[in-house]
Amino acid sequence: MLTKWIKKSAVALTATLLLSQTAQAAAPLVMATKSFTEQHILSAMTVLWLQKKGFEVVPKRNIATTIGRNALLNKQIDMVWEYTGTSLIIFNHISQPMFSQQAYETVKKLDGKLGLVWLNPAPMNNTYAFAMTQERAKKEGITTMSQLVAKVEQVRQSDPDHNWRLGLDLEFAGRSDGLKPLQKTYNLALDRPQIRQMDPGLVYNAIRDEFVDAGLIYTTDGRVKGFNLKVLEDDKHFFPSYNVTPVVRQDVLASHPGLDSALNQLSAQITNEAITELNKRVDIDHQSPEKVARDFLQSKNML
Numbered sequence: 040m041l042t043k044w045i046k047k048s049a050v051a052l053t054a055t056l057l058l059s060q061t062a063q064a065a066a067p068l069v070m071a072t073k074s075f076t077e078q079h080i081l082s083a084m085t086v087l088w089l090q091k092k093g094f095e096v097v098p099k100r101n102i103a104t105t106i107g108r109n110a111l112l113n114k115q116i117d118m119v120w121e122y123t124g125t126s127l128i129i130f131n132h133i134s135q136p137m138f139s140q141q142a143y144e145t146v147k148k149l150d151g152k153l154g155l156v157w158l159n160p161a162p163m164n165n166t167y168a169f170a171m172t173q174e175r176a177k178k179e180g181i182t183t184m185s186q187l188v189a190k191v192e193q194v195r196q197s198d199p200d201h202n203w204r205l206g207l208d209l210e211f212a213g214r215s216d217g218l219k220p221l222q223k224t225y226n227l228a229l230d231r232p233q234i235r236q237m238d239p240g241l242v243y244n245a246i247r248d249e250f251v252d253a254g255l256i257y258t259t260d261g262r263v264k265g266f267n268l269k270v271l272e273d274d275k276h277f278f279p280s281y282n283v284t285p286v287v288r289q290d291v292l293a294s295h296p297g298l299d300s301a302l303n304q305l306s307a308q309i310t311n312e313a314i315t316e317l318n319k320r321v322d323i324d325h326q327s328p329e330k331v332a333r334d335f336l337q338s339k340n341m342l
Contacts, residue, residue, distance in 0.1 A: 067095040068295065069116045074101040076321050076328070077165065077259060077314060081120045081283065083332035084305060091342060092301040104129065111288065112153060118287040118302075121157075124166065124279035126150065134216050139164065139280040154289045158302050160282035161309035165259040167211070167278045169271045170246060176269035183274040187253055188225045195228065202230060206246060206254030208239035224277045243268070259311055261318030283309065308339055 070085060072078040079100060086096045099116060108130060110116045126146040127133045137145065139160075147157040169184060181187050191203045211217040212234060221227065235251050242254040243262040256263060258270055285302040292299050313335065320331045336342040 066294075067097045068118060068291070068298075069097050069099060070118045071099045071102040071107040071110060071116045072120060073104060073107070076261065076318050077283075078120060079328040080314070080317050080321065080332055081309075083328045084336060085120070085285075085302075087332055087336055088305050088341060089298075089301060092297065094295065094298060094301070111155065111286070114288065114290075117291045118285060120283050121286045122165065122281040122283050123160065124281040127279060128216065136276060137279065138276070139282055142280045143282060143284070150286065156287050156289050156292055156299075158285045158287065158299055159306050160284040161306045161314075162282075163259060163309050163311045163314050164280050164282055165257055165311075165314075166273075166281045167255055168258045168273055169205075169253050170256045170263065170268040171253045171271065172246060172249070173267050173269045175249075175252070176271070181271065182269075183272040184225055184277075185274050187271055188227045191233075192228060195230070195233075199230075202233050203252040204233050204235050204250075205229070206235050206237060206242040206251035208242060208255060209236050210239075211255055212236050221277055224275055259315045259318060261315060261320070261322040264315050264319045265323035305341075308335075308341075 068089065070082065072082040082098045082100055086098055089096045102110070104125060107116065107119050111119055123139070123142045123146055126149075127137070127142050131146065131149055133145065143157065143160050150157060169187060171179075171181065171187075176182065179190055181190060191205075194201060194203050207218060218234070222229065235245065237245065239257075242251075242256060243260065243266055245251045246254045246256075246268060247266040253271070256268065256270070262268070263270060283306075285306055287298065287302070317331045317335060320326045321328055333342065
C-alpha cells in the first residue's frame, strides 16, 4: 500500500514538474533592445526568426543600456543584444585594451557568475573609427589612423593656417577613455581650433560636406555607406571591440530548449557588411526596420 502511494506521489510530482516546465517554455520571451537603428533591426530580425522557430517574443524597444542591464539581472526581461565593449567598459569598468576574442571571453566569464549566458558573438564590430570621404582619403593616400595623424602633424607644422579639423561627438571629446588617451596612443597633437565638437549624428554630414577633414564615426552606421566614407584602420588597436551578442538568462535557456541554437544561427549571419547595408536602408533609404529585417532573412532562406 505504501509502495503504491509512493508511486502515485512520484507520478503526480513528475506531472506537476512537467506542467511547470511546459508553462515556463510557453511563456513569451521578453527581449529588450536599445534606441538606435541597428538595435531596431536586430529586434525585428529576432522576433521574425524566433517566431519561425516556434518561440513567442515580446519586444521592448528603446530601452536605455543600464536600464536593460538591470532588468535582465532582475529577471524582468529574458534577453538582450549586447556589445562586448559596453559590458567590458560600462558594466565591468575594465579599460585595458583587449582583442575581440579576449573581450568576449572576459565578459562571458564575468556574466556567467551572474546567471547570464553570452551566446556566439556576431562577426561584426560596431566600434569607433575615424573616417574621411573616399575621394579625400584616396587623394591624400590615407588608409590608417597613423597615416592620418602623420598628415595632421605635417600640416600643423608646415601650414598652420590650414590645419586639419577633426569632428568629434561631445561625449568622446570629454571622456576619460576618449580623446586624451587616443592622442597619447597615436602621439596626436591638436590645437584647440582643430577639434570640432558636435552631435554624433552631425559628424557624418560634416565629413561628407568637408566641414571637417576627418571625423569619429561608428563603423556599422548606415551613413558610412550612404555617404561613401572611407573608414580608417585603427592600426594601433586603440578602440575596444563591440561585437554584438545575444545575452540570455541561464534559467530562460534551460526552460526554452533550442533557443540557444536558434539565436546562434541568427548571430552568425550578422556581418559588418550586412548590418551596415541594413542600417543604410533604414537611415538613408527610409525603409522600416521590419521590412529590411524580413528581406534580409528571406535572402538567407531563413523565412
